Amino acid sequence: xxxxxxxxxxxxxxxxxxxxxxxxxxxxxxxxxxxxxxxxxxxxxxxxxxxxxxxxxxxxxxxxxxxxxxxxxxxxxxxxxxxxxxxxxxxxxxxxxxxxxxxxxxxxxxxxxxxxxxxxxxxxxxxxxxxxxxxxxxxxxxxxxxxxxxxxxxxxxxxxxxxxxxxxxxxxxxx
Amino acid sequence: xxxxxxxxxxxxxxxxxxxxxxxxxxxxxxxxxxxxxxxxxxxxxxxxxxxxxxxxxxxxxxxxxxxxxxxxxxxxxxxxxxxxxxxxxxxxxxxxxxxxxxxxxxxxxxxxxxxxxxxxxxxxxxxxxxxxxxxxxxxxxxxxxxxxxxxxxxxxxxxxxxxxxxxxxxxxxxxxxxxxxxxxxxxxxxxx
Numbered sequence: 001x002x003x004x005x006x007x008x009x010x011x012x013x014x015x016x017x018x019x020x021x022x023x024x025x026x027x028x029x030x031x032x033x034x035x036x037x038x039x040x041x042x043x044x045x046x047x048x049x050x051x052x053x054x055x056x057x058x059x060x061x062x063x064x065x066x067x068x069x070x071x072x073x074x075x076x077x078x079x080x081x082x083x084x085x086x087x088x089x090x091x092x093x094x095x096x097x098x099x100x101x102x103x104x105x106x107x108x109x110x111x112x113x114x115x116x117x118x119x120x121x122x123x124x125x126x127x128x129x130x131x132x133x134x135x136x137x138x139x140x141x142x143x144x145x146x147x148x149x150x151x152x153x154x155x156x157x158x159x160x161x162x163x164x165x166x167x168x169x170x171x172x173x174x175x
Numbered sequence: 176x177x178x179x180x181x182x183x184x185x186x187x188x189x190x191x192x193x194x195x196x197x198x199x200x201x202x203x204x205x206x207x208x209x210x211x212x213x214x215x216x217x218x219x220x221x222x223x224x225x226x227x228x229x230x231x232x233x234x235x236x237x238x239x240x241x242x243x244x245x246x247x248x249x250x251x252x253x254x255x256x257x258x259x260x261x262x263x264x265x266x267x268x269x270x271x272x273x274x275x276x277x278x279x280x281x282x283x284x285x286x287x288x289x290x291x292x293x294x295x296x297x298x299x300x301x302x303x304x305x306x307x308x309x310x311x312x313x314x315x316x317x318x319x320x321x322x323x324x325x326x327x328x329x330x331x332x333x334x335x336x337x338x339x340x341x342x343x344x345x346x347x348x349x350x351x352x353x354x355x356x357x358x359x360x361x362x363x364x365x366x367x
Contacts, residue, residue: 020321021324024325043234
């Protein structure tokens with residue numbers, strides 16, 4: 001194939017392509033249905049009505065209202081939790097969370113108001129407790145036979161009635 | 176015949192007013208472009224009924240998406256993009272789009288053979304209906320790029336954006352589209 005043939009082929013190819021392009025460009029319009037614009041606008045208006053934002057509902061409405069008391073109760077319980085645990089501290093023999101100033105009791109006596117400050121601390125000192133339990137142990141052991149286990153009283157043949165003065169359990173707890 | 180609006184400012188005004196809720200402004204846009212959209216879809220589908228139905232769908236989409244239109248760019252390519260994609264989607268739903276690879280594998284697709292210069296013959300013989308019929312035999316993607324390029328005179332960039340396809344692929348499709356037309360033309364002339 002010569003260069004001349006190549007050029008001719010390219011030219012032919014280009015001509016064909018241009019011919020198709022021109023033919024397509026010359027394609028004639030057909031008339032759309034006369035009521036097309038009207039139908040389009042009807043659909044647009046229907047769509048626009050459909051998509052108009054609805055008025056916003058109040059924040060608390062319908063079924064949500066029922067949840068308000070429940071939610072309020074939950075909030076109250078959560079708020080009360082610290083106080084509840086603070087109260088439970090008493091069971092653990094922990095110091096009350098009341099400040100010493102508040103503990104100073106204000107009393108009314110004979111027309112004058114006097115503030116009494118406790119002379120002693122509300123807390124019992126450890127050494128006092130030790131002394132108390134030591135004395136208690138000594139009193140208990142004085143009533144018991146030496147080296148005799150407590151269970152021996154309970155298992156003894158001597159009849160006794162629960163709560164009577166000779167009830168060993170009564171003497172054990174000290175009242 | 177409807178031609179694209181020459182007064183760009185007027186077109187932009189209609190778009191802005193439509194966005195403000197003015198239905199009358201949108202009606203001007205519909206009157207201006209419904210013929211263009213209808214004919215583009217008709218040429219792509221070769222069906223007046225489908226063109227009628229899809230033209231309405233296209234304008235509903237335009238109305239809904241008008242706020243996304245970049246007003247610094249021309250309106251016509253954006254409009255044709257929605258029209259083309261709506262038609263392609265309709266074809267996909269009807270399973271009318273077959274992959275080119277599948278066509279090649281099944282032997283239904285062959286590159287056209289070199290043939291003598293037929294340009295004079297084309298111009299002399301092809302009527303509107305005959306050309307549309309031939310184009311209807313092409314793959315929808317080739318048909319679409321041929322129409323967008325030569326009928327609607329969009330640039331390669333605009334077609335690439337419209338079809339969401341790289342420019343080089345668009346060039347290839349255009350070439351193949353014209354080759355396919357040539358092949359179809361040859362086949363019909365041999366048959367007659």
